[in-house]
Amino acid sequence: MNLYSEYYVSEKSERFVNKIWCLDNSFGEILIENKLVLPNGCFNLAIVSGKSIEVHTSKKKYVMAEGFYFCSQMTNKVLVNIQPETKVTIIQLHIWTLSFFPNYELSNFSDSIIKINETELPFKHKIEHGLKNFVSELLNVVNPYFEELNDLNPTKNVIEKICEIIRLRDDEINVSEIGEMLKASQRLLQIKFKTATGLTIKKYIQILKFRKSVDQMVNIGQEKLSLTDVALYNKYFDQSHFIKKFKDVTKTTPKMFNSDLYFLSKKR
Secondary structure (H helix, E strand, C coil), rough: CCCCCEEEECCCCCCCCEEEEEEEEECCCCCCCEEEEEECCEEEEEEEEEEEEEEEEEEEEEEEEEEEECCCEECCCCEEEEECCEEEEEEHHHHHHHHCCCCCCCCEEECEEEECCCCHHHCCCCCCCCCCCCCCHHHHHHHHHHHHHHHHHHCHHHHHHHHHHHCCCCCCCCCHHHHHHHHHHHHHHHHHHHHHHCCHHHHHHHHHHHHHHHHHHHHCCCCCCCHHHHHHHHCCCCHHHHHHHHHHHHCHHHHHHCHHHHCCCCCC
């Protein structure tokens, strides 16, 4: 069985859910240790089955026993150790998804994980966290919920609009330009975005730029695309600027980066 696997939701649900991914050591007899996860600009709802997973963020160490956990935006690499007989199934939510639930205040919530009760989950049907459950069963709970949420909210809110502008823009963009496009004040946009996501707009742009750079390095190959090419393509000032920002997140240089140590998204 693969340690890392990905699954995709329905077309309507994709508006709110990027994917479901699993870290599966349920049949393993040894500890899987020192694996790494990079920031990706998404929230994660983690379902831990079996023994436990240990997660080291830039703030603290979390030991996640069987149960449900909400993972905030991460701004640096995260180290994970997975106990034998343990499976972690993760619903990866787009950064704007939580903004459709205005009762959540996330301004000061980043690089953190909290345990939540099953009753706090919004889904209509109960999610089991036993090892015998399959992702197909989880999809039968997740898809109807987010499809209905999509139907109830045909119009994008301001957070989703900000993210859409950032993702569709080929060249560099700043908060001032976003404000002009949405006809809103920069300060108001910053406050709303930070409240809904735990990140500043600038930080979110930096994370997307960083992940795009990593994906290029991994999928294209550094021997085919120089670091200068990667840096300039992703609007870094130069190679030195790119290396500095890369080290800020990974604590290593692009040339020393070993993708085998990381759980990286599969190319769709």
